[in-house]
Amino acid sequence: MPDIIDNVKVGEYIKKLLKQHNMTQDDLADALSISKSAVSQNLRGKSTFDIQNLIQIAKIFEITLDDLLNLKTSDSDQVLSEYQKVVQKGLGAITSVPKENLRIAQPDLYGKVLIDYIIEARQKEMFLFIHDNKLPFVEDYYHRAKELYLNVIKFMLEEGLDDVLNYILKYTKLHGSFAIEDKKLELVIWALLDKPEMQKFMLKFLEYKPNIKPMWSFSQETPDPIPLSQKDFIDVIGKYHLKNVLVTYMTYKPKDEDLYPNMMTFKKYDFIEGMHLYIDYYYQTPLSWLRKVSLEVQKTYLEIIDTKDFDLISKFAQKGLYNDLTPIVKKTISLGLDEITSHLIANYHEVLNFKKIGESCIQTSNIRLLDNIKSFLVKDDMNYLLSYVKIEDIEMVLYLLKLGATFDEKYYNLETFKKINYLIEKEITKGESNSWYF
Numbered sequence: 001m002p003d004i005i006d007n008v009k010v011g012e013y014i015k016k017l018l019k020q021h022n023m024t025q026d027d028l029a030d031a032l033s034i035s036k037s038a039v040s041q042n043l044r045g046k047s048t049f050d051i052q053n054l055i056q057i058a059k060i061f062e063i064t065l066d067d068l069l070n071l072k073t074s075d076s077d078q079v080l081s082e083y084q085k086v087v088q089k090g091l092g093a094i095t096s097v098p099k100e101n102l103r104i105a106q107p108d109l110y111g112k113v114l115i116d117y118i119i120e121a122r123q124k125e126m127f128l129f130i131h132d133n134k135l136p137f138v139e140d141y142y143h144r145a146k147e148l149y150l151n152v153i154k155f156m157l158e159e160g161l162d163d164v165l166n167y168i169l170k171y172t173k174l175h176g177s178f179a180i181e182d183k184k185l186e187l188v189i190w191a192l193l194d195k196p197e198m199q200k201f202m203l204k205f206l207e208y209k210p211n212i213k214p215m216w217s218f219s220q221e222t223p224d225p226i227p228l229s230q231k232d233f234i235d236v237i238g239k240y241h242l243k244n245v246l247v248t249y250m251t252y253k254p255k256d257e258d259l260y261p262n263m264m265t266f267k268k269y270d271f272i273e274g275m276h277l278y279i280d281y282y283y284q285t286p287l288s289w290l291r292k293v294s295l296e297v298q299k300t301y302l303e304i305i306d307t308k309d310f311d312l313i314s315k316f317a318q319k320g321l322y323n324d325l326t327p328i329v330k331k332t333i334s335l336g337l338d339e340i341t342s343h344l345i346a347n348y349h350e351v352l353n354f355k356k357i358g359e360s361c362i363q364t365s366n367i368r369l370l371d372n373i374k375s376f377l378v379k380d381d382m383n384y385l386l387s388y389v390k391i392e393d394i395e396m397v398l399y400l401l402k403l404g405a406t407f408d409e410k411y412y413n414l415e416t417f418k419k420i421n422y423l424i425e426k427e428i429t430k431g432e433s434n435s436w437y438f
Helices: 006-021 025-032 036-043 051-060 084-088 114-120 125-132 147-160 164-175 181-194 196-207 230-240 243-252 259-268 272-282 289-295 297-307 310-318 327-336 338-351 354-365 366-375 379-388 394-402 412-431
Strands: none
Touching: 006 025, 025 036, 025 243, 025 379, 036 114, 051 181, 051 243, 084 114, 084 125, 114 125, 114 147, 125 147, 147 164, 147 181, 164 196, 164 310, 181 196, 181 230, 196 243, 230 259, 230 354, 243 272, 259 272, 259 297, 272 297, 272 310, 289 297, 289 412, 297 310, 297 327, 310 338, 338 366, 354 379, 379 394, 379 412, 394 412
């Protein structure tokens, strides 16, 4: 079973590190430029730090990201493997042997191969010698081959070594894709790939296309798989909030054709910053009506309101990413987002249907908002809304009557007489003529 990140244990470990370094939670919040409440929530395991924050925390305490996420395991070997002895002797132990005689891909009694010990000892020179001479690290049929290639990839990224794509492709060929089952290791590898200096490599990663065999070829060999589909790539960006990888992705794909599915993926993982980056990059000029329809901008806008992010919701309106703004405002009203509702009404009132917006005010019994938009309502709108209001919402009925609404036969319905009778009953019960009305 793959490991998962234990937010509680990570939080406890960070608290221990803070104590060891005489730092407070407030000091950590300042160092990460995030709120003190966010630090508190993360340290209690209620949520998790952003991936870039985890990298920064590791730097602050001068440990690796592996250590921070409790990835390291203790080495309980009692007897030194022959491979360990080779590593301890250093580079000369393998350069002195003819390459054709080097046998390093067979597992020892602990199920490890030489490259395992080289990585554990951080023997960069020995690693490069084996890599440069194209010596096999492990036989592909060995059950640990996929695990080993992932460790090689992580090691190369940590050491800043070139040609890591070669091993990503080896892993992909064995596994079928670059999906990583061990979620801790997946997080570490993608954190390393998200570094700003990796953007050139990531562009190469995105541009990779397997060799397609000619259609007249009689070979039974299947073409190599691609590391990640576009959908999977967006998923991992959203899951780990990979801002730099996202920038590279957008550079590689200058035109957006997947607004709705990509925004839904980012919404799923609460990657709000990614949504902002995406929208700012792709939508710098107004869209045609047909383009809006093909991109499903209206459907997307309605969904991103659930984020309740003021800047994001207003940005969609500012960039014209909608077909009809009225349903947008109706949803912000239904969610009680008064600030963004007021903003949209103030800045886009000329494109809004206030009769429909009035309906939402009625549905939510929001007299204050209805009072704010009353200047946009004509007498006929008031009459309609009076017919629309529920009989039990007597306060709204009275408010509309005060505004001059009347029971218009144009909007007669079965509730009309009930409302009138209810008002009469209230008058009689009150016992004070018209005093309850005004």
